[in-house]
Amino acid sequence: MWESFVATAGEPGGLGFLTEQLSELVVINGEATAGPAEGSHAVDRITLRHLLLSGLDDAVHCDKTFTHYEEHDGKVTAFFDDGSCGGADLLVGADGAGSVVRRHGCRTGWRRR
Ligand SMILES: Cc1cc2nc3c(=O)[nH]c(=O)nc-3n(C[C@H](O)[C@H](O)[C@H](O)COP(=O)(O)OP(=O)(O)OC[C@H]3O[C@@H](n4cnc5c(N)ncnc54)[C@H](O)[C@@H]3O)c2cc1C
Known part of the structure; x- marks a missing residue:
């Protein structure tokens, strides 16, 4: 590549x-x-x-709007406006200058890693 x-x-x-x-x-x-x-x-x-x-067809999902996330037991769950959610060890806020991820994190006092 x-x-x-x-x-x-x-x-x-x-x-x-x-x-x-x-x-x-x-x-x-x-x-x-x-x-x-x-x-x-x-x-x-x-x-x-x-x-x-390339090579990420099974891992990348498009056309979802992130709304908020929750943290439990060292895991993070991201929620989307269609009612779906996805869990992971790490959430990356790469949603641009008006980042909803970053705004939500600042409100809830996220842990920086
Ligand atoms: C007119 C213009 C010209 C530019 N020209 C250049 C150039 O020539 N060279 C250069 O290096 N840079 C250029 N830039 C800057 C460059 O585009 C940005 O620095 C870069 O795109 C930032 O990348 P990013 O991934 O942080 O955010 P973005 O590219 O903004 O990507 C964020 C993504 O997150 C998505 N998103 C936002 N909110 C949500 C949500 N709630 N749920 C799900 N998805 C969401 C958005 O739809 C978008 O796809 C230009 C910018 C502009 C405005």
């Missing part, structure tokens, strides 16, 4: 902001000689999404 990622990413070598006429406003030179793991990469979001999801 890493090889596919690098093969479909832009060349490391900097980041630029251009005008609508393509004149350079600011160009931040990158490490053109950095190895693939050290350098920055411009990625196509759809390609990256496919790579991150």
Whole structure:
């Protein structure tokens, strides 16, 4: 997957902001000689999404809206607005800037790990 990622990413070598006429406003030179793991990469979001999801068909469930979670005996249960729930050892709040997970955690005084 890493090889596919690098093969479909832009060349490391900097980041630029251009005008609508393509004149350079600011160009931040990158490490053109950095190895693939050290350098920055411009990625196509759809390609990256496919790579991150590959092999996870049985584990990833889409189209559910998280509402809240409960913690019991070191386990966490996440609840969704369709009435379903799922249990795990760890809940990751990767639901964006307006994270409901983070807001709920702050209200209930979650334990940081
Ligand atoms: C216009 C624009 C252009 C940008 N361009 C770039 C760029 O060129 N390069 C770059 O690196 N960054 C760019 N960014 C920033 C980048 O998009 C964000 O930093 C990044 O998406 C944050 O990722 P995230 O996973 O934290 O949150 P998000 O990408 O916001 O993902 C959060 C996910 O959680 C889901 N979610 C939210 N609430 C719930 C809930 N209650 N239940 C279930 N799911 C929920 C959302 O539907 C979403 O799918 C851009 C941002 C914007 C707005």
